[in-house]
Amino acid sequence: MDRQGDGGSAAYEDIRRRIEGRIRELAPLVEEDERLRAVLRAFDDALGGERPARERVPQLAALVAERPGISQRDAARELGLERTAIYPVVRRAVARGQVVKRDGALHPARSRSGPIGTSNRRAAEAA
Structure with a gap:
C-alpha cells in the first residue's frame, strides 16, 4: 500500500487496527464453528455417515x-x-415432483415438456 505522508499512514494504521479488532471479535465464532463442525462429523459417523433425506434427493x-x-x-x-x-x-x-413410482420402479418425473431429455406430444404438435 502506498503511504503518502502522515495522513496516508494514519489512515492505514486506523484501517489495520479496525481489521485486527474485528478479527479478535470473530475468533470465538470461528472457534465455535470449528467445534460444531467436529460434533456434526462425529454425529454423522455415529449414524454410519447417513445424511438427511433432503440431501439425498x-x-x-x-x-x-x-x-x-x-x-x-x-x-x-x-x-x-x-x-x-x-x-x-x-x-x-x-x-x-422429481421422481415418480410406477410399476414398482422409480422413473424420472415428467416436466411440462415431457420426460427428461424429450418433448411431449403437445410440444411436437406445436412445432
Whole structure:
C-alpha cells in the first residue's frame, strides 16, 4: 500500500487496527464453528455417515435419470443406503415432483415438456 505522508499512514494504521479488532471479535465464532463442525462429523459417523433425506434427493433424482425403472432396492444399494433408508428419500423426491413410482420402479418425473431429455406430444404438435 502506498503511504503518502502522515495522513496516508494514519489512515492505514486506523484501517489495520479496525481489521485486527474485528478479527479478535470473530475468533470465538470461528472457534465455535470449528467445534460444531467436529460434533456434526462425529454425529454423522455415529449414524454410519447417513445424511438427511433432503440431501439425498438430488442424488436419487440423478440416479433415476440415468437408470429409469431402477428398483428402490437397487437405488438404495447404488446410493450406499440401507434398504429402509431409501423410503424417506423416495417420498421426498416424489413430493418434490422429481421422481415418480410406477410399476414398482422409480422413473424420472415428467416436466411440462415431457420426460427428461424429450418433448411431449403437445410440444411436437406445436412445432
